[in-house]
Amino acid sequence: MKISVATGGAIAALGVDAGLKAIKDAGFEAIDLGLDAFFLQKDKMDEDYLAYLMDEKRICEFFATIKEAVEKYELAVEQVHAPTAYVPKKPIETEIMRPTVIKSIELCEALGCRRIVIHPIFDGSARYPSLTPEEEYSENLKYFSSIIPFLKKHHVMCCIENAYCIDWGTKKSYTTTWSDVRELNRAIDELNDIAGERCFGACLDIGHLLILGIDPCYALEIIGDRLEVLHVHDNDGYNDDHTAPFFGVCNWNRFIKGLRAVSYQGNMNLETSSFVDLFPKELVPDSLKLLSAIASYFREQTLAERT
């Protein structure tokens, strides 16, 4: 089990080379490369991210920078986060979503990474729901089925993340497509049947569970061996803060109990870029050191009863 962290905060503050060096120096062994962070931050991009992703020359140059730093600092790229977006009231194979996800799968293979995290397609606003749950289920099934040939070609597994949606007026959060872990299981099993092999697994986001009041131990036990990767982060129970564990209200003992119960074999990955974002760049390396210590603690706790 490697300790791993999402790259967003460190790279945003320090750039690719110094950001990955700080991650390595903090003690992390692996990274969760956030393509979502790179390509949605307009201030860091001259042009639209779709145009960027589709420009072979520029994307090759950009990825050469990442690959060089990853190799220099001996960091494993264990998971990539696709630059997914919500697509309410639009056909699923939109001109934005599908090509960026397919390009991300290609880039995943180029970086030696075997797992890509992709959000289901849903309306993020509970105030204006665009589709019924049944429609969302079948649209998502169609969408994820359509990327199976690319997953197989590039030897990448798609990890589907449990999401939530929010009423932006009242700030109340609600479940949405595949927030329910039994529904997520059903979708993963159905998609793997369609693929004829295991192309799909789960990315369990602990912060999203907390917002929806779902016990992490329960969710882990229900998902079982479908679990491929983790998004570990904390919040105040209402907002998707993506802060460090123990800075919010999650019951981390229940998280560890669940990981032990399913004999989790994957990495301990923190998705805590917003915690890193709290600090001036001079303190970013120290914020990463605290995150690394927390990830190590969780790893020790998870593995403790197995020895």
Ligand SMILES: [Zn+2]
């Ligand atoms: Zn997440």
